[in-house]
Amino acid sequence: MTAPTPQPHHVFVTRPIADSALRRLAQSARVDLWDDEAPPPRRDLVARIRGCDAVLTMVSDRIDAALLRQAPRLSVVSNLAVGLDNIDLDAATRAGVAVGHTPGVLTDTTAELALALMLAAARRVVEADRFVRAGRWRMWTPHLMLGRDLSGATLGIVGFGAIGQAVARRAAAFGMRVIYAAHRSTRTLAKPSRQRPAGEAGAAPAAVAVPFARLLAEADFISLNAPLTPETRGMIGRDEFRAMKRGAILINTARGAIVDQAALVEALRSGRIGGAALDVTATEPIAPDDPLLEFPNVVITPHIGSASFRTRQRMAELAVDNILDVFAGRRPRHCANPKVKLAPPSDRRRA
Ligand code: DGY
Secondary structure, X not given: OXXXXXXXXXXXXXXXXXXXXXXXXXXXXEEEEOOOOOOOOHHHHHHHHOOOOEEEEOOOOOEOHHHHHOOOOOOEEEEOOOOOOOEOHHHHHHOOOEEEOOOOOOHHHHHHHHHHHHHHHHOOHHHHHHHHHOOOOOOOOXXXXXXXXXXXXXXXXXXXXXXXXXXXHHHHHOOOEEEEEOOOOOOOOOOOOOOOOOOOOOOOOOOEEOOHHHHHHHOOEEEEOOOOOOOOOOOEOHHHHHHOOOOEEEEEOOOHHHEOHHHHHHHHHOOOEEEEEEOOOOOOOOOOOOHHHHOOOEEEOOOOOOOOHHHHHHHHHHHHHHHXXXXXXXXXXXXXXXXXXXXXXXXXXXX
């Protein structure tokens, strides 16, 4: 009697990613690609994951307990992101599903966007560009498009992991004084992360830890660099805007839901804060009639923090590595639920 031929692993990839990474995955698995820039609707996601051993997801794919129940063969979810708020980690751990993500490789790129947004908001770059395109540039005048200096200003960083620290290093190079805090709910200070950003020495940034309330009161610019968790959801609300220094500018490259958006609109309308530069919004994409779009002193980009050619390539390779690790019987190299008990692949694949 001949032994049954092992079936190839089956992977669902929810969006086109770098070709080289896809090709590498296809050498070890049967790959089913959702070949569309728009995310698979929920019912397609459920149907396509059902017989899969692995799924490579994006931040906009919600992976929850109900979905995991429908995918008995699944052994790994690999998220093309450092953030994991789209995945129910506890449910995955209970289901014996490892969750991989892509920290480190996107640190510099995301920090660069935070600086780009800070400069854009401070020096009114987007507003000035619109002004020129509208044919309103008639002459040089001493008071045209006056903005704010970064040098000499205080930057308050909320969340001091790898990305927060990378922002701090860059801000210090611009001559900013940098302070940082964790968040109100814990009142503890984030420990500087041990992750070293790719391609950078990762020297300890010159930044001073302060209580959250002091950060709000002293910062001219506030950069949000914390993950979205139950503790950080809505942590920048009406009270926090009131506690901010008048004219402060808010930069968010983390997650939109960390900010209470109605409170942000109110703070902008009243002039309490001087502006905002947001790469993320509570609902993505933002609705075309969202009141935030009415403010000239608000800059909004479409969640492109890690969107450089090099970084998206690295993220795709890492997301594939995380899957191949599990196929080889190991936890993903960047595992978000290290307590997960992986079933031997043979057991799971009989499911
Ligand atoms: C992340 O990595 O969490 C980003 O938001 C997606 O690029």
